[in-house]
Amino acid sequence: MRLSVPGNILLLGEYAVLEEGGLGFAVAVDRRVRLSVRPAGGLSVRGSWPGGSFLWTRGDPGGSALVSAVVAAVDASAPGRRADDLEISIDSTELFDPSGRKTGLGSSAATAAGLTAALMAGFDAPGPVADAGAQVALRAHREAQGGRGSGYDVMCSWYGGVGSFTGGVFPAWTPAAMPGGFRIALFAGAGPVLTPQAVGLYAAWKRRDPAAALRFLEESNRRVRAFARAGTPEEAASCWASCRDLGIELGEAIGVSARIAVPRGLDGTLCKAIGAGSELGACLVAPGTKGPLSAVAVATEGVRWEA
16 A cells, blocks of 8 residues: 655745644645555554654654654554554655655654554555544654644645644644745745744743734734735735735744745745745746746645555
């Protein structure tokens, strides 16, 4: 059996999605983590990407904390039944650059989603992915991150397409369309941003100034909602720029810059940093526009069985 899972990007709602009721807007990217599953004498999981690999088994689970969390979550989802007698290989090459650097497309979340689907299918024949599996993958991914994480990335990879995300203990994913007919082009920032460190700085700022944090959440939700509901390209572009400006303001407040250098030939008014800082940028591209960057292909399917 083979299956694949798309990468994911959070376009709007950075940091706000960490809060109960915080809104985000995300898209699944058709660069995929690919898994193969075959019968074996025990459970083993091999992972590979440019310049790295791991091997996990029940007898030697030290190879990957993420795999351990997923296996435990799947086991707990079906008491008395364990996913065993499977050999699973995970190739996340498409979500890395040739040097082995992550490209900011949610490789760990996509891996968690794919492995959850593979293990749950070990109980029964593969079929349409279920909402219950998304919740199992979400719990596992959070556990592997020390109990943190909004879950937008797991939900986006699980369901695919474009969607609005509502954060919280039990997050929600609602399919949507890209306003104004825009597409998305991605470009690299100056260097990697350590997401746990950035989230820690955001949390410290919230403790120092809870009133400002509440104002930020309310304003972020208002602007994300306006983008999702935009009826014209002009309205969508204006809302996008407004979200960019709010992100820059927040970055200055918490000490994680959201200012990003825009490649030559791109319209700087339509570009913004995405994620926890300035590691990755996204630019709105109108249909038919030619420029220095190609628009990413949206993955209309999430977890997908291929054979």
